Every structure is written in structure tokens, then in C-alpha cells.
Amino acid sequence: MDTEKIIKLDRIVKKFPVGSGYFTALNEVSLEFGRGEFAGLVGPSGSGKTTLLNIIGSLDTPTEGDANVLGKSLIGLNHKDSAKLRNQHIGFIFQTYNLLPVYTVYENVEFTLLLQKMSADQRRKAVLEALEWVGLTDKINSKPAMLSGGESQRVAIARSMVKKPEIVLADEPTANLDSENSHHILQTMKKLNDELKVTFIFATHDEKVMKYLERLISLADGKIISDRMNHTGLKEQK
Amino acid sequence: MISLKLAYRNLTGAGLRTWLNVTVLSFAYVVIIFHQGLIDGWHRQGLRDLTEWEVAGGQLWHPSYDRYDPMTFQDAHGVINGRIPGYVKSKLAVPVLVVQGTAYPQGRLQSIILKGIDRSQSLVKLPSSALAGDSGKINAVIGTRMAKSLKAEKGDYILIRWRDKNGAFDAAEIYIAEIFKCDVPSVDIGQIWVPLDKLQEMTGLHNEATMFIVSDQYKASDTDGWKFKEKAYLTKELDELIQAKRGGGMILQGILLIIALLAIFDTQVLSIFRRQREIGTYIAFGMTRYQVVGIFTVEGAAHSIFAAVLGALYGIPLFIYLYYHGITFGLGDMGLTLAETLYPYYSLQLIVITVAVVVIAATIVSFLPARKIAKMKPTDALKGKLQ
Numbered sequence: 001m002d003t004e005k006i007i008k009l010d011r012i013v014k015k016f017p018v019g020s021g022y023f024t025a026l027n028e029v030s031l032e033f034g035r036g037e038f039a040g041l042v043g044p045s046g047s048g049k050t051t052l053l054n055i056i057g058s059l060d061t062p063t064e065g066d067a068n069v070l071g072k073s074l075i076g077l078n079h080k081d082s083a084k085l086r087n088q089h090i091g092f093i094f095q096t097y098n099l100l101p102v103y104t105v106y107e108n109v110e111f112t113l114l115l116q117k118m119s120a121d122q123r124r125k126a127v128l129e130a131l132e133w134v135g136l137t138d139k140i141n142s143k144p145a146m147l148s149g150g151e152s153q154r155v156a157i158a159r160s161m162v163k164k165p166e167i168v169l170a171d172e173p174t175a176n177l178d179s180e181n182s183h184h185i186l187q188t189m190k191k192l193n194d195e196l197k198v199t200f201i202f203a204t205h206d207e208k209v210m211k212y213l214e215r216l217i218s219l220a221d222g223k224i225i226s227d228r229m230n231h232t233g234l235k236e237q238k
Numbered sequence: 239m240i241s242l243k244l245a246y247r248n249l250t251g252a253g254l255r256t257w258l259n260v261t262v263l264s265f266a267y268v269v270i271i272f273h274q275g276l277i278d279g280w281h282r283q284g285l286r287d288l289t290e291w292e293v294a295g296g297q298l299w300h301p302s303y304d305r306y307d308p309m310t311f312q313d314a315h316g317v318i319n320g321r322i323p324g325y326v327k328s329k330l331a332v333p334v335l336v337v338q339g340t341a342y343p344q345g346r347l348q349s350i351i352l353k354g355i356d357r358s359q360s361l362v363k364l365p366s367s368a369l370a371g372d373s374g375k376i377n378a379v380i381g382t383r384m385a386k387s388l389k390a391e392k393g394d395y396i397l398i399r400w401r402d403k404n405g406a407f408d409a410a411e412i413y414i415a416e417i418f419k420c421d422v423p424s425v426d427i428g429q430i431w432v433p434l435d436k437l438q439e440m441t442g443l444h445n446e447a448t449m450f451i452v453s454d455q456y457k458a459s460d461t462d463g464w465k466f467k468e469k470a471y472l473t474k475e476l477d478e479l480i481q482a483k484r485g486g487g488m489i490l491q492g493i494l495l496i497i498a499l500l501a502i503f504d505t506q507v508l509s510i511f512r513r514q515r516e517i518g519t520y521i522a523f524g525m526t527r528y529q530v531v532g533i534f535t536v537e538g539a540a541h542s543i544f545a546a547v548l549g550a551l552y553g554i555p556l557f558i559y560l561y562y563h564g565i566t567f568g569l570g571d572m573g574l575t576l577a578e579t580l581y582p583y584y585s586l587q588l589i590v591i592t593v594a595v596v597v598i599a600a601t602i603v604s605f606l607p608a609r610k611i612a613k614m615k616p617t618d619a620l621k622g623k624l625q
Binding site: 050054057059060079080083084086087088092094096098100101102103107111112114115159 | 240243244247248250251252515516518519521522523524525526527528529615616617620
């Protein structure tokens with residue numbers, strides 16, 4: 001891809017302490033992602049997908065190596081600056097939706113905007129627009145407990161997209177959904193990727209998701225096994 | 239602001255759990271304010287009664303007089319001279335002669351203190367006008383407690399014995415001209431009030447007194463050798479009693495408050511454990527750890543605000559009722575300056591301090607468990623992995 005590289009990972013190592021030793025979750029992983037990519041980290045459980053996603057999202061720090069997101073090195077970034085980066089530029093979609101149970105659909109989507117200095121009118125407009133993208137304007141007053149899994153995940157997508165981030169990180173977004181809802185969710189995300197040029201990075205081992213991805217990065221035991229454009233063959237192998 | 243908004247939503251959304259904590263804490267508010275108000279009311283009533291019945295603006299004591307030691311009474315008297323007669327004449331001072339004696343009601347023997355007071359005085363509420371009568375009788379007034387102790391009624395005669403100035407015993411019958419009701423035990427228990435001139439005549443202590451009750455206008459510097467005891471000194475005993483009662487009450491209030499605060503603490507600990515994913519989500523969407531600590535702290539502290547509102551809903555009507563109708567304990571014979579019916583007094587200071595203490599305490603116990611959030615790894619929180 002010749003697009004602007006907004007994520008650069010250079011020889012990322014992540015080790016977790018286990019007993020008296022360490023478990024290496026990522027081993028010298030180097031990757032780049034361009035603006036507007038619809039890419040996926042694929043591989044079995046324990047391959048390091050989520051860990052890599054967490055490092056890109058500045059939720060975790062690498063043990064070694066350098067991670068640069070949107071021109072900002074994540075190494076040594078303090079809590080406040082990493083929170084600002086996530087708040088302004090990165091959206092998250094989780095397998096378990098992570099909707100706030102006491103809030104309505106509207107409030108769940110609005111929540112992320114409360115952290116930004118936006119007027120109530122601006123917030124309302126943005127929230128309604130985001131809910132329109134995912135087709136849930138009729139559920140704005142519902143609580144998460146009243147929603148189906150598919151609807152909950154659509155709310156989560158709206159929540160991650162409402163601030164128009166440059167990067168959305170989706171960790172197993174379809175794992176709890178049936179086939180029909182999975183397709184619906186993925187179509188929605190692809191549409192947003194096309195229209196808003198948002199970079200989507202998935203962590204998944206779901207075949208349904210892989211069919212939608214333009215780039216597949218396979219991980220195993222913390223290493224990149226393959227990095228290829230989908231349907232276009234192997235791009236690179238490490 | 240965002241912390242307040244989110245905390246409010248979370249609290250109201252938590253339903254029964256929130257309201258249980260709020261209810262318990264509201265009891266703490268109401269009980270603390272009720273008890274402190276009762277003590278304050280007792281203090282105010284006690285001070286007023288002491289002032290009206292015994293202390294007035296202070297007292298001038300003979301240097302040998304010690305109100306707690308009856309053995310000093312025999313020598314504790316002096317001539318009313320110097321500037322004092324002027325004060326007496328202008329009603330700024332009332333002389334009182336104190337003599338130890340014995341009463342023989344129905345053949346029993348009972349120690350008494352005879353107090354001679356001017357029949358025309360108006361500095362204290364004692365019904366001294368009842369002491370006026372024909373010269374052949376010794377009219378006396380006693381309080382209800384003393385009457386009960388003597389088994390005497392108005393119109394009874396009681397034999398008493400005393401020593402005159404030379405130490406010689408003398409005896410006579412006194413006539414109970416009036417029985418008064420008073421909440422100050424030192425005016426009532428063991429006391430028999432007789433006319434000053436009669437007692438001076440009975441003891442041979444002409445123109446002498448043991449002490450003077452003075453008015454508020456009296457200048458403390460003109461003591462003419464008598465020891466001036468200011469009002470604060472004379473009411474010190476009551477103040478100390480009130481302080482002791484307040485201290486004892488505060489222990490119980492503290493226990494109640496601790497129970498309520500423990501409930502909040504427990505809720506916070508449980509809440510942080512159960513809501514790890516929510517905490518991770520807050521952080522993932524751009525809140526700093528300290529903002530999340532703020533949400534949880536505000537949530538806990540908000541219990542105390544809700545409790546204040548709930549406590550006000552049922553506490554204010556209760557307090558207003560008690561303020562006007564009082565509480566009758568029927569403990570008037572305990573030897574304390576304690577009215578049978580106490581009227582609690584709720585000052586703004588009491589309410590403000592109570593609310594401030596509870597809110598601050600609730601904020602602290604909410605913050606303590608919430609500090610854990612600052613050390614959480616957001617990745618673990620998102621998975622709900624923390625123990």
C-alpha cells in the first residue's frame with residue numbers, strides 16, 4: 001500500500017511475567033499500517049493478536065521495540081497523553097461489547113464525546129449521526145440489557161465511530177454473534193471504512209471476518225507468519 | 239463535571255444497592271443531629287434554669303465559703319458592709335445566708351441546708367414572696383424534690399435544728415408556705431429557704447451573709463473582700479456534665495457512622511471488582527486512571543449527599559415536632575439539672591458540621607478502595623481478570 005503510514009511497529013517484544021520466568025507474547029514484530037486500511041491480525045488463541053492490538057491502542061506498552069501511532073511514539077508516553085491519544089484518535093470495539101449497563105444507547109454513544117470539549121448540540125448531532133450509520137436511531141432510549149447481541153455490537157461500533165477516530169481497533173467483534181449479525185456488523189464497518197477512510201484493525205480468528213479483510217496478518221507464537229493482501233496472495237512472509 | 243455526571247448516572251442506575259446505603263447513612267445523619275440537638279437543648283435549658291434560679295449574673299462568696307463542703311458553712315459569713323449594701327438596695331445584689339442544719343420530719347432525721355434570702359428579691363425565680371408572713375412563724379419554701387424527701391406538703395410544720403453563731407444548738411418549727419417546682423437540684427435537694435432576717439435572728443448573725451447573688455449589671459471589680467464567682471464558673475459543673483454526655487453520645491454516633499461508612503466501603507470494593515470491564519472501557523475511551531478514580535470516589539461520596547437529602551425528608555419534620563413538643567423523659571429526680579421535658583435545639587452549625595463530617599468521611603472511604611484503579615492495567619481490567 002502506498003498510503004500514509006499511521007502506525008509503525010518496530011521490533012516489538014512483549015513479555016509477561018509467569019512464575020519466576022517470562023512468557024513472550026510478541027517476539028520482534030515489525031509492522032506498518034496505512035491510513036484507511038481494513039486489516040486483520042489472525043491466528044489462534046495465544047498468538048499475540050490482542051496484545052498487539054493493545055499496544056497499538058496504547059493500552060499496553062511493549063517490553064522492547066518502538067511503537068509509533070499517528071506520529072507519536074508510544075514508548076514513555078504518560079497516562080494523560082496516552083488517554084488523550086485514545087480519546088481523540090482511536091476507537092475500540094470489544095468482543096463483549098463493553099457497553100455501560102446503566103446508560104441508554106444514546107448515553108453510551110455520547111459518553112466518549114463527554115471527554116471532549118463539545119457543546120450539547122454538537123454531541124447530539126454526532127450521536128444521532130453515529131446511530132444512523134449503524135441503523136439504531138429507534139433504540140436511543142433503550143438500555144443495553146434490552147438489546148440483542150447484534151444490536152449491542154452496533155451500539156459499540158457507533159460509540160467507537162462517533163468521535164470520527166483515525167483508527168478503530170476491533171478485538172474479536174463477531175465472536176459472540178451469529179452469522180447474520182456478523183455479516184451485518186462487518187458490512188457496516190466496511191461501509192464506514194470506505195466512507196470515512198478510518199483505519200480498521202481486527203484481531204480475529206473468525207473466517208467470516210477474514211473474508212471482509214483486505215489485509216491479513218497471520219500470527220503464531222508471537223511472530224508474524226504471513227502478511228498478505230486478501231484475495232491477492234502472499235505479500236510478505238517473515 | 240463529567241465525573242459528577244457519570245457518578246450520578248451510575249448511582250441512580252445501581253438501584254436498590256444505592257438506596258440501601260443511602261438509607262443507612264441517612265439514619266446516621268438523623269441520629270447524630272437528633273442526639274447532638276438533644277444535648278444542645280439540654281445545655282441551653284440547663285444554663286437558662288441555672289441562671290434564672292441560682293446564678294443570675296454571678297455570685298459573691300465569703301472567702302471561707304465552699305458550696306461543696308458544708309463544714310465551711312459555720313464560719314463562712316461576713317458583715318454586709320462597704321459598697322455591698324448599696325448594691326443590695328439598688329437590687330443589684332441579693333444576700334444569702336447559708337447555715338447547716340437538721341430536719342426531723344415524722345421523727346426521722348435529715349441533714350438540710352438552711353438558706354436565708356430576702357423576701358423581696360427578684361433576681362432569681364425562687365418564690366421568696368411566700369416567705370413573708372406573720373412574725374410568729376418561720377415561713378419556708380422548698381422544692382418538690384425536697385418536699386418528697388421530707389414527705390412534706392404545703393401547710394405542714396417541720397421541726398428543724400441548727401447551730402447559732404456561738405455553736406449552740408437551737409430548734410424551731412418551720413411552716414412550709416410554698417412548694418416550688420424547679421429543675422435545678424442545688425436549689426431544691428436538701429435546701430430549705432427561709433427569710434434572711436429570720437435566719438440572721440435565729441443564728442445571731444445580724445446583718446451578715448454567706449454570699450450574694452448579683453445581677454448582670456454588677457461590676458466584678460467592686461468585691462469588697464468577697465470572692466466574685468462569675469457565671470461561667472458557677473455553671474461549669476453543668477458544662478462538664480454536658481461534655482461528658484456529648485462524648486459518650488459521640489462514641490455511639492461514631493459506631494453508627496462507621497457501620498454506614500463500612501457499607502459504602504464494601505459497596506465500593508465490590509463495585510470496583512464487578513465493574514472492571516467498565517473501568518477498562520473508560521480508560522480505553524480516553525479517561526485517565528485518575529478520572530476513573532474520581533468517578534468512583536464521587537459515586538461513593540454522592541451516597542452521603544443523597545443520604546442528606548433522604549435524611550432531611552424524614553428528619554426535618556421529626557426535628558420540628560420535637561423542637562416544639564419536646565421529649566419527656568421523667569428523669570427530674572436524678573440530681574441533674576435536667577428538665578422532665580427536653581426541647582432539642584438544632585443549630586445551623588450543628589447541621590453544617592454533621593453534613594460536612596459525613597460527606598468528608600464518605601469521600602475518604604470511597605477514595606480508599608478507588609485508589610486501586612490507579613494501579614490497574616487497563617488490559618486486565620477489560621478482561622475482568624483482576625482479583
